[in-house]
Amino acid sequence: MIEEKDISLERTVLIGVITKEQDEEKSREYLDELEFLTFTAGGYAIKRFTQKMDMPNPKTFIGTGKMEDVRLFIEENDISTAIFDDELSSAQERNISKILNVKVLDRTNLILDIFAQRAQTSYARTQVELAQCQYLLPRLRGMWTHLERQKGGIGMRGPGETEIETDRRIVRDKIALLKDRIKTIDKQMAVQRGNRGKMVRVALVGYTNVGKSTLMNVISKSDVFAENKLFATLDTTVRKVVIQNLPFLLSDTVGFIRKLPTQLVDSFKSTLDEVREADLLLHVVDISHPNFEEHIASVEKILGEIKSGDKPTIMVFNKIDAYQAEHLDDDDLETERSEKHYSLEEWKSTWMSKVGNNALFISALNKQNLEDFKKRVYDEVREIHVTRFPYNQFLYPDYNYEDME
Structure with a gap:
């Protein structure tokens, strides 16, 4: 277990499941790794929660009873972040956030955050930004539900675009731009490799x-x-x-x-x-x-x-x-x-x-x-x-x- 050394570290809980494909020992190993990832990202795992299931709940990843245990622990222990050991769907992330009322991350999001911290060169930062945009695109609905309505007001009547559609288009354009930038850098690096x-x-x-x-x-x-x-x-x-x-x-x-x-x-x-x-x-x-x-x-x-x-x-x-x-x-x-x-x-x-x-x-x-x-x-x-x-x-x-x- 990683000892808490700094009060500035985010207080987190880790959540995983035990299934036929991932037995108790393997689940413990993955959570050990998730704890190390959390520490690397600047967090401290206060407690782990696991549940035996045939497969993760499609709505909330874990069952409602276990989710209530997590919610009570978060409220009583001043927890700021809940981190899940597998990638969550946009619907799961949205539903869990409503229940726990804290920041919800999955393993993918956590690794992307570490990569964003560690990227030093413009090339690495571009690659990380591309990965983040690709991760973000299918999750925009959950993040911007308050904007999912038709624009109104003078000059804005008619079909138009919803805010969520606008945001999606912006992210898609950003992905295309980043891919073009990476292709350009790739050509430069290929020339460098050839010069060796x-x-x-x-x-x-x-x-x-x-x-x-x-x-x-x-x-x-x-x-x-x-x-x-x-x-x-x-x-x-x-x-x-x-x-x-x-x-x-x-x-x-x-x-x-x-x-x-x-x-x-x-x-x-x-x-x-x-x-x-x-x-x-x-x-x-x-x-x-x-x-x-x-x-x-x-x-x-x-x-x-x-x-x-x-x-x-x-x-x-x-x-x-x-x-x-x-x-x-x-x-x-x-x-x-x-x-x-x-x-x-x-x-x-x-x-x-x-x-x-x-x-x-x-x-x-x-x-x-x-x-x-x-x-x-x-x-x-x-x-x-x-x-x-x-x-x-x-x-x-x-x-x-x-x-x-």
């Missing part, structure tokens, strides 16, 4: 908050912003890295997350061009997280969506120091044996058997095993470079060029 020449491109990918930016800083000796919060990095950063006189380009990309809003996947696909055009992916994983295997599956799913799932990939299991510290007491005989209690050596054995020598175990923060990491990356990049430039023997005098004939 034929250097091998390596991209860091992974779940949010797994240590990609920390690893980027260590390897490239740069100063990319890194913080123990979700989505610390939104803007793709590219650095030239040299290992053993072999130069290549290393890019740090936006982190992925479960239930990633489709609006963000669509608007950030252009940012992920760095991933699509990479020759090698370094899939960074936080091995200290109890659900890291599910994180891997989420990242692989999104890589498949952007047609990058078949690229050469090295699995980089990071934060082995945190994993070891967390599992010092795992020898307790009373502890039920499960995957969560595997030793680091057992995880190594498991993943080495899955992906062969394409698995590395490091701590970017404490610089553990970084020499093995650098050697493995160097070998991969050299192989790609030699394939691309088979006769550059000056760069690679130790390479057996006879094998190329």
Whole structure:
């Protein structure tokens, strides 16, 4: 649980459901993540509410009895915001707001808000604004019901447009404008990528908050912003890295997350061009997280969506120091044996058997095993470079060029 450190943090409640597809354990994991998202956005979760249901209520997401419990708690504890773990329809959002009489957000809205806070460059801000407009468009009716009537008065009689139709047209025009702006920036970035020449491109990918930016800083000796919060990095950063006189380009990309809003996947696909055009992916994983295997599956799913799932990939299991510290007491005989209690050596054995020598175990923060990491990356990049430039023997005098004939 995240401790409240600042009275300026918004007091919130979190609401989720337990269904056949999302059992109690998974619901708890999602709410843990939602709590971290809330903290990242500037809020503090006072209490969680969950309800077992076959499927969410189409009108109010949760049942009326549970909703009344939430309403009473909000009134008695000075809560300003209710945050739901799944995306709400415009009707659900409107109905819930009337009942609770506080600000109502869903997971998508919360992530969009974090992205808006974190966007630094004009490109990232444009992408976030596009995603926000796409999210807003179907929800205008709920937000502006007080304006949903015919304009009246002198010169305004007749059919005309309702305020809600005007607002929709404005948002649609804004979406078209933002898409055009992104296309223009995409062309400029494509030219920049073309100007980088034929250097091998390596991209860091992974779940949010797994240590990609920390690893980027260590390897490239740069100063990319890194913080123990979700989505610390939104803007793709590219650095030239040299290992053993072999130069290549290393890019740090936006982190992925479960239930990633489709609006963000669509608007950030252009940012992920760095991933699509990479020759090698370094899939960074936080091995200290109890659900890291599910994180891997989420990242692989999104890589498949952007047609990058078949690229050469090295699995980089990071934060082995945190994993070891967390599992010092795992020898307790009373502890039920499960995957969560595997030793680091057992995880190594498991993943080495899955992906062969394409698995590395490091701590970017404490610089553990970084020499093995650098050697493995160097070998991969050299192989790609030699394939691309088979006769550059000056760069690679130790390479057996006879094998190329």
